[in-house]
Structures are given as C-alpha cells and as structure tokens.
Amino acid sequence: MKGWILSLFIVVWAVGIAEGEDLSISEDTETCIECHGMYHPGIVEDWRRSRHAKVTPKKALKRDGLERRISVEEIPENLANVVVGCAECHALNPETHKDTFDHEDFPVHVVVTPKDCSVCHAEEDAQYSRNIMSHARGNLVENPVYMSLVKAVIGPQDIEGLSAKLGEPDDKTSAEACLSCHGTAIEVKGLRTEETEEGEMMFPVLVGWPNQGSGRLNPDGSLGACTACHTRHQFSIEMARKPHTCSQCHKGPDVPAYAVYQVSKHGNIHASLSKEWDFDAVPWRPGKDFTAPTCAVCHVSLLVDEEGEVIARRTHQMNDRNSWRLFGVPYAHPHPINPDTSIIRNRAGLPLAAELTGEPAAKYLIDAQEQEKRLQTMKAVCHACHGSSWVKGHFERLENTIETTNAMTLSATKLMLVGWDKGMAKGLSQEENPFDEALEKKWVEQWLFYANATRMASAMAGTDYGVFANGRWYLSRNIQDMIDWLHFKSDVKK
C-alpha cells in the first residue's frame, strides 16, 4: 500500500496548499482532543475531515458573494480566528443551555443546536425556523388527532378473550418510533456519576437522548437538529446533498420520497453517474457540477447557470418551492401558511387542514397566487434541463393525480363513515380512537400510504413506484377490501 499512500500524501498536500488550509485550533479544542481523540477516535477523525477543521470563520467570510458559506457579516472575535472545533460549539452559549455541565472545568453541553450554529449560519437558521420540519415534533404531539394515530400505531395491545385493550405508548418507544424523525424533547434530569478511565465523572441525565429528529426540542429552547442532515462531525454539504440523507426519514411507505427517487430517471442518473459529480461546489451548477437533481437540488440548494446567474436561491425553508402539501395528510391540499400546523382547525373543529370529505381549511393555507409563485420557483429548476413542453406536461399530470388520489381517499372515507355510522367500528362518531380497528387501519392506509405514495411518484416521476409497488394497485384493492369487510362484519353474530 505504500505506493498509494505516498501518492495520496502528495495529492493531499497539494490540495492543502491550494486551499490555504488554516489549522489554527483553539487551545480549548486542543484540550478536548487530547482525551477524546483517544476515547472517541471516530468522531475526532471525522471532524478532521470537515471544512470546520480546515478553515477559520474569518477566512470563510472572505469568500465572494454566492460562494460564501457563512451567512452572517461578522463573527465574534474569539471564534473568528480559530477553526470550528469541539469547544467552539460544545462550550458556546453555556448560559442558555440547560444541559451545560462542568466537564474538566469547561462548561460543556452535549446537544449542539440550531441556535448554536446560527452564530455563523444565521440565515439558514431563520429559514429553517419557517420550515415545517422544524415544527415536526410539535405538529405531532400538539395535535390530538395525530396523537390518537400515534397511540394506535405504537401503543401496546393486551388481549382479553377476543378483544384487545389499547394502552398508552411508553416514552422509549415514542423516542425511537415517531419522535425519532419528528424529534424528541430533550430534558435534563439532574446528573449521574460514571466511572471512566479518567476517574469518576459527572454527566447530565438526558431524557430523549440520543436524537437527531428534524423538530427536536433542545435544552436551549430551540427547535431542530442541523445534524439531521449535516451529519456530525463532518457536517458535510456533500452528504446533505445526497439523497441517502433524506431517506433516513423519507423512505417508508408513508413518505416514500427516496423509494420514488430511486426508480425515477433522476435517481437512475444519480446512481449511475454521480461518482464524477462535484457535491461540494457552492454555488452549484446544473450540468457542470451534476447532471441530474438530488433532493437538495430541487428543494434546497443555491443553483446558478453558466454565467453565474441565480436559477434558484438557497433555502432551508424548503416549502417555498412547494405549492402543495402532498403527504402525511388524508387529502393533499395547498401548503399551510404557518409551519406550526397544530393551530389549524377545520370546520368540524378538528386539527386537520381539510374536512373529512376533503375540502381544504383554506384560511390556514396558502392561496392560489402563492401556490403559483412557488410553482414558478420550482419550475425554474426544472428548466435548467427541460424544455417548457416537458415541464408543463409534468405538472399537469401532478395536478391531475392530486385530484384523483383525493377522490380515492374520499371513496375510502365514505366507507369508513358507513362503518362508524352503523357502529361496526367505533371512531369519531363515538368519540373513540378513529385509528385502532381493522377497518380504520385500512382507511388510514388508503391515504397515509397509497394516496401519498401515488402523489409522490407523480411529483418526482418515479412512476413505477406509484402503480404496483405502493400506489394505485393498493388504492384500488383497498376499496374492495373495505367493502368486503363491511359485508363480513355486518354478518357477524352479535
């Protein structure tokens, strides 16, 4: 291997010179690494590969216009001239962090938060706070209807005779099920003592930890986890731009964005040819740096054309390129105005953005004009590679699919209502859990799995997925299964 290592060394050295790497590590960080490099070599080495370990904020600030990766204009003196190491983040803002503890005389906190990151990345933090993802936890736990669903999915069921008693979910299950992606509330419950190789040490007891959910409630009161996508400790833009990152939360049958992408032409090009793309370039140039979009291209990244003209501005709000809310809801509807969706009430008083029969709760949703504006923002990205006939045809199909899948949800809902009305299942009509019985679960699958998946397959042109994998075949079969269930049930001797 020595031949290779030598070559690698030379290349790394050459790149180092070119980049003008600045290895001014703060004394505090040096102290951290002294022990942690030994006990946790993986993270320390991981960090050494990061841009944070190679460039000081001061230097990063000097980048011109669109090449800038820092969105503030000024960085506090004590942070500007050292690379962004352990201490710079984990000992930042100690006073606002309930999880701050004394660790070898440093006021360290375990959970680094968007508020910490905002010292350099303020604009991204502000955008992300308007992203529905930053509210993912609250949008679930503050919504009693969704919490009935959570209970029906992850609550224990004890059997007595021929019936099941649905119990309350326990916290550990919640943390590794729904809240794993939506985000836990991280609470500090005092300190615990641990025997370590360096002697006895105290650490905070963190409830809800570990977690990197997109809507995590942090010990400093902030929402979200930048590490959900910019994985610690490389925090690599390359990784955030790759579709695998999104797949962590968006692959299951309820939100199969990644599964759809995989069978799309875009996903195919990525899988086949991306080894030669530049995933690190800022700004990012369609054609030059990549030849097909990843999730980030359409939903997040700053894109410019050959001349450096902006095609799409960087956004961590994400939904400013999305006209519709396609998934996670019984009916697709215009995107909510406020990222906090727990405030929404439909006419029936339920915290849902549409009636059970599909009419949108319009006052909580963006209007047609804002929808059109977002559509144009998205189309600008499409046009980097597609002519207008192509793009027009594509979105006309999506609009049609939103309509037809909403209609199939309505059909299932009508059957569900028959079941409730006739008492064959006990749900909203009986003020009982509307998600815990077999018929109700079929109804949930109609919208949460099949309608959502079909729409995603349409939106991202991963059409194969929207037919037999998790789409129209089941949308259609499920109606028949619900009808049969109602027939069979009505015949069961009471």
Added chain:
Amino acid sequence: MKGWILSLFIVVWAVGIAEGEDLSISEDTETCIECHGMYHPGIVEDWRRSRHAKVTPKKALKRDGLERRISVEEIPENLANVVVGCAECHALNPETHKDTFDHEDFPVHVVVTPKDCSVCHAEEDAQYSRNIMSHARGNLVENPVYMSLVKAVIGPQDIEGLSAKLGEPDDKTSAEACLSCHGTAIEVKGLRTEETEEGEMMFPVLVGWPNQGSGRLNPDGSLGACTACHTRHQFSIEMARKPHTCSQCHKGPDVPAYAVYQVSKHGNIHASLSKEWDFDAVPWRPGKDFTAPTCAVCHVSLLVDEEGEVIARRTHQMNDRNSWRLFGVPYAHPHPINPDTSIIRNRAGLPLAAELTGEPAAKYLIDAQEQEKRLQTMKAVCHACHGSSWVKGHFERLENTIETTNAMTLSATKLMLVGWDKGMAKGLSQEENPFDEALEKKWVEQWLFYANATRMASAMAGTDYGVFANGRWYLSRNIQDMIDWLHFKSDVKK
C-alpha cells in the same frame, strides 16, 4: 480546490490528446447552443460529456470490427464530419415527423426516435424492433384482457352505499401509470404560443409528453425510445449497462428484476466492487472489464474472451437469450415468436398465451428447439465465470420453479373459478371485469406478483427475494386467504 482542478485539467487534457477528440460542431448546433446553453445549461453540459459531442461519425466508423459502435457502413456526408449535436438529431428527417415545427427558422422536432438514431445505429434499431419491449404499448392497449386489468388498477371508484362503481381511467393517469414504462402515443394537437425570454414563440402541443416508455408510439410512426435506457443527453453506454437503468421499470413487485438482482451474489459484487470496472469498453471482457454481470451483460452486451473471441453477440432484441416468458403473465410459457403479443389467442379465444388452466398457446410460442438454442446462448455467458455443474444445476432449478409456480397459479385459478361459478365474484363467466373485485385481486397477485417474483428470484439467483420478500410465503398464504374469503363470502347474508 484549485489543486484538484489543476490536476483534473491535466488529466482531461491528456485524455483529450489520447482520444484525439474532434470538436467539429456544426453551425446549426452552434446556433442551438447559443440560446439553449443559457436557458437549459443542464442538458447542454450533459451532452458535452457525451461521446456524441466528442467524436464525428466519420471517425467512429474507422474503429475496427468489434470495437465499432456504429452499425451502418456509411453516414450521409452532412452528418459524417460533425459531432452529433442538437441539430443533427432534432432537425433530422423533418418530413417524417408530425411534431416538426418552425423554431427560429429550423425545422425542429422535440421527440427524437429510434428511426432518427438508426441513421448511425441501424442494426440496433432493427434488433430492437424485434424486442417485445418495442411493442410494450401495443401489447397492452391492443389486448382487451389486459385493458380490463388496467381499468381495474387505475380507474376511479365511486362509492354508492356499500358498492363501488369502477370508472374509466383518464389519459393523464394512464400516461404516468402503465404507459409511463409501456410508452404513450405521442400526438401533435396544433401549436401553442408561449411568452419566452426571446419573445413570443410557437411550440407544438404534444399529447402524451413527456414520456420515454420502451414502446412509445412516436410522431414519426416509429416505436420505442432509445432514451429509455440511453438517457439523454449523454446517451451513455455506461449508464445503459448499469442495473439502475433497468430498475426504472423493473423493480416493482410485478417485475422485480432489480430487487432480485440486489440480493443476488451478482448484485452484491456489483454493489461492492464495480467502482473499478470499465463500463465503457466495447467489446466487453468478463474478468478484465467487470467481475460480475449487470443486467446488460446477460441480456444485451457484446462479450469477448481474453483472446477477443466472441462469447455473446450484442443484441437489442434481448429475448434471443431468453427461452421463457417469466413475468407479466398468469403462467410462465415459452417465449412468444412475435414481439406483437396482441395477436395471440388461446383456445378459449382470449388474447393470452396460455389457457386459464395453464396449457400454453403453442402455435404462438417458440418451440423446444428454439428454447434450447436461446438457453445455450445464455449459458455461454454463464460459462465465462461458472463451470458446467454450476450452470446445469442452476437452470434445472429454474425449470423446476417454473413448474411449481405455475402449479400454484393453477391452484389459485381453481379457487377463482369457484368464485366465478358460484357468482361470489363476477368475472369471465359473467362477461364482467375479471380483475376488479377483492377475490380477483388476490388471484392477480398470485401470478402477477408472487409467481413472477419467485421465478425471477430463481432465474437470477436472488433467492432471498423469492421466499419472504415477495415469493413463496405469499404464494402459499394467498391460497389460504382465498379459501377463507370464499368461506366468509358464502356466508354473507344476501
């Protein structure tokens, strides 16, 4: 990054010299790029990476024997000495293209077709016309039985009381569901006006666009889309040879070739080691250029051994290496003789290649001798890496699996016939849609999903997929579910 860029520049320059790149771009194409490079930088840059952008047909013709990538002997003078750019394809054969329109004084068509490509790749075009894939659209839409299935899968279902009324599928849904892979019919419906940055412009209104289905009916009357596999605008052989390309249409539970490949040893080797393979070499050498087959190796590519002796000839007919039709059909049967399968009639008069009870409609299918010949062609590929005991054992198992899965389809069909005979479901006996009710859908899943998937898992040795993922477990469970359904149904009060 400058260090890297410099290195890359030197390498690219060295390769350029070695390849003797010929950048004679036609004036017409230069004109195209002037605007489109600005408005659609992605495709223009994508094309710049292509072989089409780097080599003139004249030069490509000079390659020796098996290294030739062009299959005609002569190229029209006006095309021979310029690289294959925008104008060379999009303004070719304007008179045969119903979608030709005047675009800045050029007679441009949007939809480039196999007939256009055949100017240089005539043999591939001819082979592909004998490929069942080029007839994928007609084989569906001209087959009334299959169209009943299409209706049952993608038609709307309106609820009245406790029954569902199945409606006709709309065109936009068809285009992004079944016809997305099978191919749409692209029709020209006049012209539309669009306000562009260059002022008002006219474009043809294309119904069925966008589409790259393998059996697309094109505005010049030709069938297919070379871009289904050779993605525009790199048209890269590398990409066509990678399994992700096939996965766009062959991953769902009905045709899970890619899913099977992924858990096969072949797929594992590809996933683990292919970064060092040469996906561009023509001819392609097992062991030297790659160490495990992708889809293309077994089904398409020109393979030679160490001495340059042909192991398998290139084929875009594909089925000349396949003895059996394994999927998309109720019973596996010898491969159809004619790629147009809509002409087939079984004894019952149905457009199916087997009776409902499994006996093949032999006169439309290749005979045992042709089956053996195709098997030998395929085995020659296997032998590049496997001894005769291995290969023999493998194909004996496949033959056995064809038998056992056909038997499990027959079992389900017998139950289906009971359902029809007793009127518990209304299908062929009642001259009604045989695919729209719950029992019928279970029957469809027996063959379209489980039997097909089990056979594919056998054929490609992705055995894990054929048991619990989408195979024998369900083949077996489904029979029991059908039996229960018949019991439950027969008990429902009329």
Added chain:
Amino acid sequence: MKGWILSLFIVVWAVGIAEGEDLSISEDTETCIECHGMYHPGIVEDWRRSRHAKVTPKKALKRDGLERRISVEEIPENLANVVVGCAECHALNPETHKDTFDHEDFPVHVVVTPKDCSVCHAEEDAQYSRNIMSHARGNLVENPVYMSLVKAVIGPQDIEGLSAKLGEPDDKTSAEACLSCHGTAIEVKGLRTEETEEGEMMFPVLVGWPNQGSGRLNPDGSLGACTACHTRHQFSIEMARKPHTCSQCHKGPDVPAYAVYQVSKHGNIHASLSKEWDFDAVPWRPGKDFTAPTCAVCHVSLLVDEEGEVIARRTHQMNDRNSWRLFGVPYAHPHPINPDTSIIRNRAGLPLAAELTGEPAAKYLIDAQEQEKRLQTMKAVCHACHGSSWVKGHFERLENTIETTNAMTLSATKLMLVGWDKGMAKGLSQEENPFDEALEKKWVEQWLFYANATRMASAMAGTDYGVFANGRWYLSRNIQDMIDWLHFKSDVKK
C-alpha cells in the same frame, strides 16, 4: 483512453513495487489456468485481482502482529512459497473430499470448504464453527417445528373443492429457497460424462450444487462456506466488509438487517461517503479508515484506535458481541449457548428456546453475566464514535423494545391459542401443522416479520423501518386482523 491507461499502468506498477508482489504461481496452477483462463476467463481474472494471487503464504506470515491476515504459525512447505492458486485449494486434502475426481490427472474437488481454508486461516475456521451461522442448515432441518414452517412456506398446495392439500417440498425448491442461505447438503451421486471442447470428460454429479449457504454441509463433512461472504475468487476483505454482502441473506422482511441499515444514520454515511474509505486495512481504524460502521465493524472486524490499541478483537463467531437472539424466533431471548440450536427443548418439549408464552428456556441460553460481557464488547465499538450518554440511551431503548415486541407476540399468540382451542384452525392442539392456515400465517408474521423487524430497527437505529415499513404499524394492525378473522370464522356456517 490511452492517457488513462498509461496513468493506471504507472500507478499499478508503483503499487506493485511497494507491495513487493510475489507472482510465484505453482506449476499445477499454471496448468489449470492454461485451459480455464480460456474457458472461464471471468473467474481467472477475478482471482488475479485477489490477494491470494499476489502474495505467498510465507510472505503473508511475515506481517507483524495485528496486521497478519493468516492465523496459523506455519504453512506446509509445498504451499508456503507459491501464491494461493487454483490447485492450492481445489486439489487440497483430496482424501477427505467425497467430491474428489480425476481431472486431467489432478485429484480435483469442486467444493472448497472451511476445512480447506483452515490450512492458513485456522482461527477464523474455529471461531466460525462456534457461530450459529455454521449450523444454519442443521438448525433448520433438524428442528421438526421449523420444518413444519418450511413445509407450510414452500410446499405445493393442491386444491380440491374449497380446501388445499399441502404437499412435501421438492429438493430443488428447498435448495433455492430456505437452504439457499441456510446451506444445502452437498452429496456426490457418481460421475457424469460431458462433451467439452477438450473432448469427453467426467465430472461428479453434485446434489445440492450450486450453493454458498452459510451452514452448507460439505463433501468433506465440514460445515459452512467461506465464499458466502468472501466471494470467490477475489475472496476480498473489502467485499466481506461491505453491507451488500450481508444483504444477500439479511434483507427480507424476516431478517431485514440491511434494509434497517440503509435508513440508519450509519447506512446513510456509508452510502454518502464511503467511496473514500479504506476497506482493505488490517487492523481497521475507526475515523481513519472509515467514518461509520458497516455490518462487519460491529459484528466481526478487528478494530484499533489511533495508538494501535485494540478496540475489538476480530471474531468470526460474531455472536460474542450479541447478547440477544433478536430474530428468526417467536420471542427474543438471550443468545443460545450452543450454536447447534436443534438440541434445545422448552418445557413443553418443543425444540424452541422459549415457551409459546415467551418464558425463555434458560438452561440453553447464556446467563445475564455473559449477556453483560457481550454487551460491553459491543459498546466498546460504539464508544469509538459515541459518548456514554448516547450509548446508554441507545441500549436502554433496545431492551425496552425487546420487551414490548415480545408482549405484542404474546398478544398474537393468545389469539392463536383461542383459534386452536376452538378448532377454528388446526395446529399444535390437534398435532397438525401450526403454520399452514390463514390465521396461523398471521401469527407467524407477527413474530417472524414485524416483531423481528421492529427489534432490528431498534438495535441498529434504522428507526424509520420499524414503524411503517415493516414494524409497529403491522404489529398493531395484525392483532386487529386476527381478532376479525376469529369473529368472521366463528360465524361461518359449518
């Protein structure tokens, strides 16, 4: 391409010098290659890329301490000074191999076994013999309860009226279904004659071939196939360390380790960044050689820290890092002591490691102390990248999930027992197959698919998989479906 080829040549030459490649190929192997290089170029070239083709055992023995890849101290003289070629393995130990046959005057055997490999890799062979995987075949075929399941899954079902008669599985189906991963018994049934390009030749008739199942019963009496993971003929450590290898047997809904890994943060890092990792280094350094674990990191590989201190010793026993048996069983339980699990009997006399109601058959299972020891071994790996709060929180959740999923299996089992007691299904109470009817299959799915998958999602933090993909949603829905089935069935007219 010549520019590239020249560069590659120089690099390969440089590496060659550095490695001090030793191309002493034995005369016997030269003879093999003379023909086989022509007839099977793929395997011969594949082997040429292997370490086996480049280093003699004598030289490999000279590596220091942890860098050694050979675990014996001495190699027989005739093998030590030549690279490990065809003859070195396929003509080794001819007397112990029932499949030895005379091939061009060489006593060749087709099936190379762990016993053959143990000449150089004795320690790995010994460890693997304590690995439950080496007994995968026997643990299935010697366990009558599991064989009832096998029959119910892969046996044919013939229909008479409205019932199905379950037949015995045939051998070829067994070989490509369950035994494909578990391993076949390879038996020699005489010789067969084949017409080859070199004239008529005799080969052994091998029943159960091909197979690379992890518990294969070999013609020399040994168990296992090193090639299950170290794919022939590169036998690459890189490939064995990549997750795709494990996916061949661990991806289906019953053992979805790979599917879980894919949506885990670890899997995401691997998919996004592993192209720059060193998969060949021995020992393997977290952070330096890789920045996130693959399957091998946690379960097999020798890991050292920056200073060369051992983090985890190499093990081919694998379960010495696993406290629990999480999958393939109705209830998760402490790991079995003996890799041969067919000897286990629960109180009811069944060959299962737990009662039907979940209590573990403790005397066959490791005790709490051994569980703790294994947990500490595993945690040492985690700590390479994670602090103690993180690791503690993670494993507390796993323990909780083991409990809750076992409880959901118990709930399903109670319903199953009602079905058996009331004769609605015929199983253990009736001494009939407990897995062949619809209700029984739902019960099997509860533990074999949903509980197992949920636990795996917890163990490997691929949480998305454990909710809607194949986890709690179905654990919960299935209980309701079983209840309905019992209601519907009890109502069917007898």
